[in-house]
Every structure is written in C-alpha cells, then in structure tokens.
Amino acid sequence: MSTNKPLLKVDNAGIRFGGLKAVSEVNLELLKGELVGLIGPNGAGKTTFFNLLTGVYVPTEGSILLDGEKLNGMAPHKITKKGISRTFQNIRLFNDLSVLDNVKIAYHTQAKHSIVSSILRLPSHFAGEREMEEKAIDFLKIFNLDDVLYEQAKNLPYGQQRRLEIARALAAGPKLLLLDEPAAGMNPQETEELMNLIALIREKFDLTILLIEHDMNLVMGVCERIYVLDHGQLIAQGTPVEIRNNPKVIEAYLGEEVS
Amino acid sequence: MKSMKHVKGFWLSIVLAIIFSVVIQFLITGGTLNSFYVNTLFSIGINIILAVSLHLIIGITGQFSIGHAGFLAVGAYASAIITMKLALPFPLALLVGGIAAAFAGLVIGIPTLRLRGDYLAIATLGFGEIMKIVFLNIDYVGGASGMTVSHLTTWPWLMACVLITIVVIINFTNSTHGRACLSIRENEIAADAMGINTTYYKVMAFVIGAFFAGVAGALHAHNFYIIQPANFGFLKSFDILILVVLGGLGSMSGSVIAAILLTIISTFLSNYPEVRMLIYSLVLIVMMLFRPQGLMGTKEFTDLLKIGKGAKGGSQDVNKQTIA
Amino acid sequence: MFPIPFRKGVAFMEQLIQQLVNGISLGSIYALIALGYTMVYGIVKLINFAHGDVFMVGAFIGFYSITVMDLGIFPALLVSMAACALFGVLIERIAYKPLRNATRIAALITAIGVSLFIEYGTIYIRGAQPEAYPDGIVPLKSIDLFGVSISGQSLLILGVAIVLMILLQYIVHKTKIGKAMRAVSHDQDAARLMGINVDNTISATFAIGSALAGAAGVVFGIYYTKIEPLMGIIPGLKAFVAAVLGGIGIIPGAMVGGLLLGVIEALVSAAGFSLWRDGVAFVVLIVILIFRPAGLFGKNVREKV
Numbered sequence: 068m069s070t071n072k073p074l075l076k077v078d079n080a081g082i083r084f085g086g087l088k089a090v091s092e093v094n095l096e097l098l099k100g101e102l103v104g105l106i107g108p109n110g111a112g113k114t115t116f117f118n119l120l121t122g123v124y125v126p127t128e129g130s131i132l133l134d135g136e137k138l139n140g141m142a143p144h145k146i147t148k149k150g151i152s153r154t155f156q157n158i159r160l161f162n163d164l165s166v167l168d169n170v171k172i173a174y175h176t177q178a179k180h181s182i183v184s185s186i187l188r189l190p191s192h193f194a195g196e197r198e199m200e201e202k203a204i205d206f207l208k209i210f211n212l213d214d215v216l217y218e219q220a221k222n223l224p225y226g227q228q229r230r231l232e233i234a235r236a237l238a239a240g241p242k243l244l245l246l247d248e249p250a251a252g253m254n255p256q257e258t259e260e261l262m263n264l265i266a267l268i269r270e271k272f273d274l275t276i277l278l279i280e281h282d283m284n285l286v287m288g289v290c291e292r293i294y295v296l297d298h299g300q301l302i303a304q305g306t307p308v309e310i311r312n313n314p315k316v317i318e319a320y321l322g323e324e325v326s
Numbered sequence: 327m328k329s330m331k332h333v334k335g336f337w338l339s340i341v342l343a344i345i346f347s348v349v350i351q352f353l354i355t356g357g358t359l360n361s362f363y364v365n366t367l368f369s370i371g372i373n374i375i376l377a378v379s380l381h382l383i384i385g386i387t388g389q390f391s392i393g394h395a396g397f398l399a400v401g402a403y404a405s406a407i408i409t410m411k412l413a414l415p416f417p418l419a420l421l422v423g424g425i426a427a428a429f430a431g432l433v434i435g436i437p438t439l440r441l442r443g444d445y446l447a448i449a450t451l452g453f454g455e456i457m458k459i460v461f462l463n464i465d466y467v468g469g470a471s472g473m474t475v476s477h478l479t480t481w482p483w484l485m486a487c488v489l490i491t492i493v494v495i496i497n498f499t500n501s502t503h504g505r506a507c508l509s510i511r512e513n514e515i516a517a518d519a520m521g522i523n524t525t526y527y528k529v530m531a532f533v534i535g536a537f538f539a540g541v542a543g544a545l546h547a548h549n550f551y552i553i554q555p556a557n558f559g560f561l562k563s564f565d566i567l568i569l570v571v572l573g574g575l576g577s578m579s580g581s582v583i584a585a586i587l588l589t590i591i592s593t594f595l596s597n598y599p600e601v602r603m604l605i606y607s608l609v610l611i612v613m614m615l616f617r618p619q620g621l622m623g624t625k626e627f628t629d630l631l632k633i634g635k636g637a638k639g640g641s642q643d644v645n646k647q648t649i650a
Numbered sequence: 651m652f653p654i655p656f657r658k659g660v661a662f663m664e665q666l667i668q669q670l671v672n673g674i675s676l677g678s679i680y681a682l683i684a685l686g687y688t689m690v691y692g693i694v695k696l697i698n699f700a701h702g703d704v705f706m707v708g709a710f711i712g713f714y715s716i717t718v719m720d721l722g723i724f725p726a727l728l729v730s731m732a733a734c735a736l737f738g739v740l741i742e743r744i745a746y747k748p749l750r751n752a753t754r755i756a757a758l759i760t761a762i763g764v765s766l767f768i769e770y771g772t773i774y775i776r777g778a779q780p781e782a783y784p785d786g787i788v789p790l791k792s793i794d795l796f797g798v799s800i801s802g803q804s805l806l807i808l809g810v811a812i813v814l815m816i817l818l819q820y821i822v823h824k825t826k827i828g829k830a831m832r833a834v835s836h837d838q839d840a841a842r843l844m845g846i847n848v849d850n851t852i853s854a855t856f857a858i859g860s861a862l863a864g865a866a867g868v869v870f871g872i873y874y875t876k877i878e879p880l881m882g883i884i885p886g887l888k889a890f891v892a893a894v895l896g897g898i899g900i901i902p903g904a905m906v907g908g909l910l911l912g913v914i915e916a917l918v919s920a921a922g923f924s925l926w927r928d929g930v931a932f933v934v935l936i937v938i939l940i941f942r943p944a945g946l947f948g949k950n951v952r953e954k955v
Contacts, residue, residue: 173520444695
C-alpha cells in the first residue's frame with residue numbers, strides 16, 4: 068500500500084511563543100496509507116503540533132512538506148485545499164447549522180458556481196447546489212447520519228457529533244487526515260465502534276491518518292507506528308511493541324497509566 | 327424537499343410584495359394616502375434595506391459591525407453629488423451610491439475584518455465617525471450645513487430597491503457562498519480548517535452589505551431634501567443595529583419585521599426623541615436579558631408557514647449508535 | 651469639541667510646549683477614563699460602552715455638588731467618585747451580571763443599550779441643555795514654566811490624575827482586593843476555587859473604574875467648563891482607543907495610551923488640522939489594531955485551538 072516517497076515530511080519543525088519552546092526539532096515522516104499515532108503526556112505539545120501542520124501556527128523553525136510542497140506560512144484554508152484536514156480536540160461543529168449543511172460547507176472548496184451565478188440564480192447555481200447536496204447525503208450515509216440530515220449539529224448526541232466532525236473533515240477531501248483525540252469522552256463500546264469507523268474510512272478513501280490519542284490501549288491497537296512527544300520533543304518512535312518497552316516513554320508517562 | 331418549500335414561500339412573498347407595491351402606488355397617485363403615511367412608508371422601505379444589508383454582515387457572517395451609518399453617508403453623499411453637482415439621472419445616482427459605499431466597505435473591510443468581535447465593533451464605529459468627520463471637512467459637499475437634495479425618490483424606485491436587496495441577499499445566503507459566511511459565524515477556526523477563505527467571505531459580506539447601505543443612502547438623500555454629516559453619526563448606526571438585533575440575529579424576515587415595527591413606533595414618537603431613545607435602549611437591554619435570539623431567532627418567515635413539521639430525525643435516535 | 655487655547659505670536663517652541671501641556675491635560679482625562687475600560691475588560695472581557703456615560707454622570711454630580719450643595723472642589727470630587735462607584739456597581743449587577751455566560755455579542759449589545767439608556771435617561775430627567783461649571787473655583791494659580799503658562803486647571807488635572815493613579819497602583823498591587831482582581835482577571839475559575847468571591851471582585855472592579863471616571867468627569871468640567879448629557883460619548887470612545895493603544899487589560903498601558911492620545915490630538919490641532927482632531931483617535935485605533943493589536947504593552951495571544 069505504501070510507496071517509498073513520504074506523503075508528509077516534517078523536518079526539524081518547531082515553534083516558540085516568546086521564549087518558550089512549545090515544540091522543537093520534530094522530525095516525522097508519514098508514508099501514503101499509513102495510520103500513525105502521536106502520543107504523549109498532557110501538555111506535551113501534541114495539539115500544538117497539529118496546529119503547525121494545519122497552519123493555525125506558523126513554525127518558527129524547520130519545514131513541513133506535503134507531497135514535496137512546502138506548507139510553512141501557508142494560510143489554514145490553503146493547507147486544507149492542499150490536502151490536510153482535521154478534527155478538533157474540543158469538537159468544533161457549526162452548531163446552529165444542520166448536519167447536512169455542516170458537510171456541505173466542507174464541499175465548498177469544490178464548488179464551481181460563482182457568487183454572481185448564485186445571486187442571479189443561473190443554471191450553474193442549481194446544478195452546483197444539487198450536486199453538493201447529493202454528494203453530501205450519500206456521504207452521510209456512510210457515517211449513518213443520513214437520518215438526522217436536518218437536525219442542528221448541536222442537538223446530536225456526543226458520539227454522533229464526533230462522527231459528524233470526522234465526516235466533515237473527510238468531505239474536505241484530504242490526503243492526510245489529522246484526528247485530535249477522537250475517542251475523548253467516549254465509553255469503551257463507542258471507542259471500539261470509532262476504531263472500526265477509522266479503519267473503514269482509511270480503506271475506502273485511501274487515506275493517511277495521524278492520530279493523537281491519550282488512550283494508550285487504543286493507539287497500540289490500531290496504529291502501525293507511533294511517535295511519542297514529551298515537552299515538545301520527540302522522545303521515541305517505533306512499532307507499538309517497541310514503544311511499550313521503551314524506558315524513555317515509560318519515564319515520560321510515569322505517574323500516568325501505562326498499559 | 328425542504329428547499330423546495332422555501333423556494334415556493336419565497337416567490338409567494340415576492341409576488342405579494344409586488345401586488346402590495348402596485349396597490350400603494352395607486353393609492354399614492356389617487357391621493358388616498360396622506361403625506362404622513364407616504365413618508366412613513368418611504369422610511370420603512372429605506373430602513374428595510376438598511377436592516378437587511380446589516381443582517382448579512384452581523385446575522386449571517388457574525389461580524390459585529392456598528393458603523394453602518396458610515397456606508398449610508400457615503401451612499402447619500404455620492405448620489406447627491408451625481409444628481410445635484412453633475413446633474414446626472416437618479417438611477418445612476420442609486421448605482422453610484424451603492425458602488426461608492428461598497429468601495430468604502432472594501433477599503434475599511436480588508437484591514438479591520440482581521441479583528442475579532444469587540445475590536446471589530448470599535449473599529450467600525452470609528453470608521454463611521456471618520457466618515458462623518460470627512461464630510462464635515464469637505465466644503466464641496468457643504469461641510470456642517472450639508473447639501474440640499476432634490477426629492478427624486480419615488481415609490482417604484484424604492485420598492486424596486488427593497489425587493490432587489492431582499493432577493494440578492496436571500497439568494498446569496500441560500501447558496502454555498504452564504505453557507506461559507508454562516509460557517510464563519512458559527513466557528514471561524516473550523517471554517518478555516520474546512521478550506522473556507524474566511525477573510526474573503528468576510529470582506530465579501532461586508533462589501534455587499536455596504537453596497538446596499540449605499541443604495542439606501544441614495545434613497546435617503548433624495549427623500550429627505552437635505553443631508554448633513556450630523557445625521558450619520560453612531561446614533562444612526564445604533565438605529566440600524568437595533569433593527570437587526572430586535573428581529574433576531576440571523577433572521578432576515580426578523581430584520582424586515584423589526585424595520586417595519588420600529589419605523590412605525592418611531593414615527594409616532596418623533597415628537598419625543600428622548601422617549602424614543604429610552605424605549606430603544608430598554609428594548610436592547612431587555613431583549614438581551616430575556617430573549618437574546620430576538621423576535622424570530624434564526625427562523626425565517628417561510629419556516630413559520632410550514633405546518634406540522636414531520637416527526638423525522640434526531641432525537642429518537644439517541645440509542646442508535648451503530649457505525650457504518 | 652474641546653477648544654485648545656492657541657496663542658498667536660509666541661515662538662514655535664513655546665507653542666509646541668503649550669500644546670504639549672494641553673495635550674497632557676486632555677490625555678490625563680482620557681487616561682482616567684481608559685483605566686476603567688481596561689480594568690473592566692481585563693476582568694470580564696466586556697467593552698463597557700456605558701463607561702463614557704458614567705463619566706458624564708460624574709461631571710453632573712460634581713456640578714450639582716458645587717453649585718447646589720455649595721461644596722468645594724475636592725469634596726465635590728469625592729462625592730462624585732463615591733456616587734459613580736455606586737452607579738457602576740448598580741450597572742454591573744443589573745445589566746451585565748445576568749449575561750456573564752452569554753455570547754460576547756449579547757453583552758456588547760447590552761452595553762450599548764445601557765449607554766443609550768443613561769444618556770437619554772439623563773436628558774429625560776433634566777433636559778438636554780448644557781451646564782457650565784462656575785469660574786474661579788480652582789484654588790491653584792497658574793505658573794510660568796520656560797515662558798509657557800500652565801493654568802491652575804491643568805495643574806489640578808495633573809495632580810488629581812497622578813494621585814489617583816498612584817492610589818490605583820497601590821490598590822491593585824498591595825491590597826487584598828487588588829490581588830483578588832488580578833487573580834480573577836487571570837483565571838476566573840481558578841480564582842473561585844481558591845476561595846475568591848468572584849462576584850464581589852468584579853463589582854469592586856466596576857466600582858473603582860467608575861470612581862475614576864467620575865473623577866475624570868469633574869476635572870473635565872473644571873477644565874472645559876461646559877457639560878451636557880451626551881458629552882460622554884466621544885471622550886468615552888477615545889478613552890477606549892487609549893486603552894487599546896496601551897494594550898487592553900493593562901493598567902499602565904491605559905495611562906500611557908491616554909496621555910499619548912491626548913498629546914497626539916493636541917499636536918494635530920497645533921499643526922492646523924483642528925477640525926480633523928476627532929478623527930485622529932480612530933485612525934490611531936485602526937492603525938494600532940492592524941499593526942499591533944495587542945497594544946503597545948501587550949503580548950500577542952491567540953485563541954486556543
């Protein structure tokens with residue numbers, strides 16, 4: 068499944084806020100089709116690293132390459148168009164909008180009809196809108212959300228909100244999907260279902276996935292490779308077995324639960 | 327299916343509005359309506375345009391702009407220059423008023439729309455004040471004493487502008503472009519992460535809103551015989567703001583209804599300006615305390631026409647957690 | 651709006667210094683108002699639009715204290731400060747407190763509503779006509795400094811501003827309530843967990859900020875003589891600009907921002923653009939928001955993602 072050219076290449080990337088180095092000297096490579104975990108104790112800089120990848124923060128050092136193209140300093144919406152999309156640790160749905168509209172918004176970048184055609188209601192507007200609607204409904208079927216199409220996102224139960232957020236991120240058409248603690252707040256059964264879903268979409272959409280997770284068991288179960296971040300630096304990488312036995316990782320997690 | 331219903335209700339409203347305006351036109355030419363009623367109707371029309379244009383900026387895109395009177399002023403002065411100084415026809419003045427205001431919206435929008443919430447509010451308020459001061463200092467347009475303007479605003483022109491404003495803003499809102507604006511209101515960071523060029527759409531909403539405020543300014547200038555910088559201060563901006571807030575942030579029908587209601591109320595209170603402002607301010611406060619979503623919430627008039635919403639969706643599915 | 655004395659025939663340097671003195675006097679008033687804005691913003695993240703109107707109410711209370719109750723300047727100042735403190739707390743408790751968990755837009759709209767309510771309530775009660783502070787109530791004589799005369803009013807403004815700012819620094823840094831204020835502005839929830847009464851602390855912040863605005867109102871009246879019910883709007887907005895200029899939420903920032911804005915305005919007048927003076931503040935605002943949104947003294951903080 069994987070080719071030898073990395074999809075994502077992070078070279079010595081880091082960011083400082085004032086004097087504080089939040090993330091530094093991170094080297095990371097993702098091959099096409101891989102499912103890789105990023106773990107680390109609270110405050111290790113995992114989400115900050117996601118923010119670097121998605122352009123929310125601009126790296127103060129190093130470089131980030133997607134398919135060989137440099138992403139440093141690119142605006143977040145441009146990076147999304149290049150093929151990285153994400154979910155958020157604290158769910159960020161468009162709460163007052165319907166489930167359907169949440170997904171349609173992710174299709175916006177693919178819309179071909181212009182503002183003028185919409186205002187004048189030209190045929191291209193109707194064709195474009197119809198195509199988006201059909202695509203979005205078909206898409207939501209995969210996530211079993213097609214029976215709540217017109218429900219406001221905020222009224223969905225928690226598990227469905229998580230699923231909708233993943234669906235929305237996928238609708239944006241990414242090559243690389245970043246999931247920030249997707250199982251946070253879920254019970255074991257929901258977590259297992261989520262993992263099945265992740266496996267499914269990876270297969271179906273030919274995706275590369277980078278997953279932040281706190282739950283070690285979960286990461287160990289599904290990820291092929293794992294990177295460990297502590298105090299803003301990578302302290303280890305390898306297969307789940309290697310990570311499990313790495314003394315540095317055990318030390319970093321000391322006091323926290325290690326399986 | 328849902329959108330079809332919307333579409334039907336929408337065209338029904340437009341047809342009703344056209345019938346209404348033709349009837350009013352006959353009443354005006356027939357002399358049945360006295361000038362008090364005619365003036366009130368004209369004010370209502372102008373206020374509807376202002377409310378709907380600000381609704382696009384605040385209600386849909388979520389950008390809290392409180393300098394709308396600045397665009398009104400630009401439109402009023404630009405159009406007055408066209409008709410009074412250059413002696414060009416009124417329709418051109420309407421267009422120029424809108425374009426001048428849209429340009430002002432672009433110039434002020436690009437730098438300020440990077441700001442969030444409160445800062446944007448103050449910056450737009452400051453912009454409105456700057457516009458007022460600029461007109462105060464330009465002798466060409468009469469400085470503090472202002473310009474006298476011929477009465478050229480007629481009922482057909484006014485109604486045409488009102489309808490065009492409403493149609494354009496509804497069509498914009500109910501499209502992928504409108505949804506892009508809504509997503510900014512809902513969660514700007516997520517919108518950005520979904521590939522929405524948030525700056526572009528914020529500026530776009532601002533420019534479209536400013537355009538129609540400029541058109542309203544042209545209608546205003548050619549309706550009230552005189553324009554003075556003092557008429558376009560922040561109090562005027564607040565007058566427009568309250569329409570949008572009272573109607574319900576996010577509901578265009580609400581803005582229209584609020585514009586009609588408040589214009590009528592303020593016409594009756596025109597001899598007691600301080601009572602009017604007291605009532606306005608209390609409405610703002612009480613509204614925010616007890617019904618922050620406004621009269622209509624985010625609902626539209628056409629939503630209310632739908633009777634017996636089907637028992638589909640959502641709440642019953644709580645237990646259903648199977649994943650594809 | 652505020653005439654700045656401009657004497658002809660004086661050497662350029664003297665004029666410049668004269669304008670600087672005028673600017674500093676005006677700037678001190680901005681600074682006193684800006685402090686209230688910045689403190690309230692720092693603690694509840696709300697632009698208290700009604701703050702400029704508290705300043706207006708302070709000016710009127712000072713006026714009535716002097717003319718009706720026959721008080722001297724300093725007692726009038728104290729009465730006005732005390733009354734404004736109470737007024738500020740009242741505003742906070744009635745209008746803002748119920749909205750503490752509401753959206754920012756709702757809070758901002760309420761603040762605008764409160765502002766209009768105070769303005770037109772005042773007009774409704776006593777009419778829109780202006781009042782003039784009586785002459786010759788300042789016990790200080792003007793002094794000459796390098797050939798520039800500094801009026802007793804200017805000295806009074808400066809004196810009052812300096813004393814109040816020192817007092818404020820003392821309260822914020824050396825007293826228990828000041829410590830509570832700093833804690834709440836840093837992290838409300840953590841402060842509550844540490845046993846700080848957050849509601850009282852917020853009220854105290856409004857009280858102190860409003861008292862400063864009241865004092866500003868009285869010295870404004872003494873300096874510019876004329877007061878009227880809508881007088882608070884423009885100085886209020888400009889003081890907010892001053893607060894942003896210095897870095898909102900930062901007390902020394904508000905002081906410096908206020909003085910700087912006053913001086914900038916005076917210099918613009920001196921350069922012959924006095925009609926544009928009211929616009930300058932907003933140009934400053936837009937420029938600072940674009941290039942340094944955190945203000946001169948602020949640190950850039952991004953929303954947590």
